[in-house]
Amino acid sequence: MEAIQQLKPKDYRSDIPPIWCAGCGDYGVLASLTTALSVNNVSPVDTVLVSGIGCSSRLPYFVTTFGMHTCHGRSIPIATGIKLARPELRVIVVGGDGDHFSIGGGHLPHVARKNIDLTLIVMDNSIYGLTKGQASPTSRGGMVTTTTPHGSPDVPLNPIAYALVYGATFVAQSFSSNTKLTADLIGQAMNHKGFAFINVISPCPTFNKLDTFEYYKPLLKNIDDIHTDKGDKVKAMSLALTMGRESAEVPIGLFYQEKRPSYVDMLTAIKIKNKGTNKPDLEKIIDVFRP
Numbered sequence: 001m002e003a004i005q006q007l008k009p010k011d012y013r014s015d016i017p018p019i020w021c022a023g024c025g026d027y028g029v030l031a032s033l034t035t036a037l038s039v040n041n042v043s044p045v046d047t048v049l050v051s052g053i054g055c056s057s058r059l060p061y062f063v064t065t066f067g068m069h070t071c072h073g074r075s076i077p078i079a080t081g082i083k084l085a086r087p088e089l090r091v092i093v094v095g096g097d098g099d100h101f102s103i104g105g106g107h108l109p110h111v112a113r114k115n116i117d118l119t120l121i122v123m124d125n126s127i128y129g130l131t132k133g134q135a136s137p138t139s140r141g142g143m144v145t146t147t148t149p150h151g152s153p154d155v156p157l158n159p160i161a162y163a164l165v166y167g168a169t170f171v172a173q174s175f176s177s178n179t180k181l182t183a184d185l186i187g188q189a190m191n192h193k194g195f196a197f198i199n200v201i202s203p204c205p206t207f208n209k210l211d212t213f214e215y216y217k218p219l220l221k222n223i224d225d226i227h228t229d230k231g232d233k234v235k236a237m238s239l240a241l242t243m244g245r246e247s248a249e250v251p252i253g254l255f256y257q258e259k260r261p262s263y264v265d266m267l268t269a270i271k272i273k274n275k276g277t278n279k280p281d282l283e284k285i286i287d288v289f290r291p
């Protein structure tokens with residue numbers, strides 16, 4: 001990647017102003033992302049932000065990197081294609097809990113277990129914001145929404161446990177107004193080899209009147225105070241299962257990190273091993289998808 005003169009966070013902001021509601025948690029994620037890009041001296045022209053559809057998925061418009069606003073629930077396969085065709089690019093996926101745990105939920109297990117070199121930032125507001133307040137997979141049991149007028153009968157999905165069980169090699173959680181922690185985690189995730197998942201609890205004050213800033217603030221707990229061995233997956237899972245959002249404490253920080261060859265590393269190793277043999281040439285197969 002080309003070396004660039006260190007840009008300031010504001011230099012990563014495009015001239016398109018966000019159209020999120022006043023007080024939306026997504027502003028904190030945008031601020032954290034531009035800080036992380038600046039601190040890590042990321043070149044905007046070597047970076048692609050890929051999103052699906054949702055309020056949160058508008059984020060690529062507000063940043064000067066390349067961006068793709070794709071289809072609801074399909075940002076992960078599109079981002080995977082970009083990374084395989086252009087492994088030298090940094091690929092960051094952003095979107096909502098609906099995008100990634102509902103319609104796109106089928107992609108998360110596979111991007112995690114294959115350890116594809118992407119950073120996924122979920123802006124988790126436990127509601128469908130863009131479509132005005134339907135229940136999402138992380139909505140609490142009993143929550144009244146436009147699609148659950150009698151209260152949601154469903155058990156909410158646990159994003160951290162989900163990412164851990166499918167083999168993600170970097171799993172973290174943050175809170176949108178804690179921009180210092182969120183920027184730090186995004187930086188670590190971008191520098192991680194393989195698939196990195198960050199669930200950022202990002203309140204939607206317009207349509208979710210339960211999961212508010214005021215509700216969460218007293219519950220948030222720095223995970224480093226109780227969990228220091230980030231390679232201990234059993235402890236990470238136990239924390240994820242016992243400290244959910246409706247419990248007394250909600251841990252934020254890095255839950256788990258593992259070193260495992262990334263998908264791009266594995267493909268490169270196969271290409272080297274098979275060079276000059278009669279095995280199919282992976283480069284030629286991938287070439288079909290290159291512009």
Ligand SMILES: Cc1ncc(C[n+]2csc(CCOP(=O)(O)OP(=O)(O)O)c2C)c(N)n1
Nearest residue numbers: 053054055056072096097098099128129130
């Ligand atoms: C295939 C398809 N199905 C449904 C929709 C309608 N739709 C757009 S965004 C959305 C959910 C948005 O919720 P989320 O992904 O959590 O993002 P948020 O708006 O809360 O940031 C839905 C159902 C769509 N655009 N495309």
Ligand code: SF4
Nearest residue numbers: 020021024055129204
């Ligand atoms: S509807 Fe909710 S998620 Fe969407 S911009 Fe407004 S506050 Fe944010």
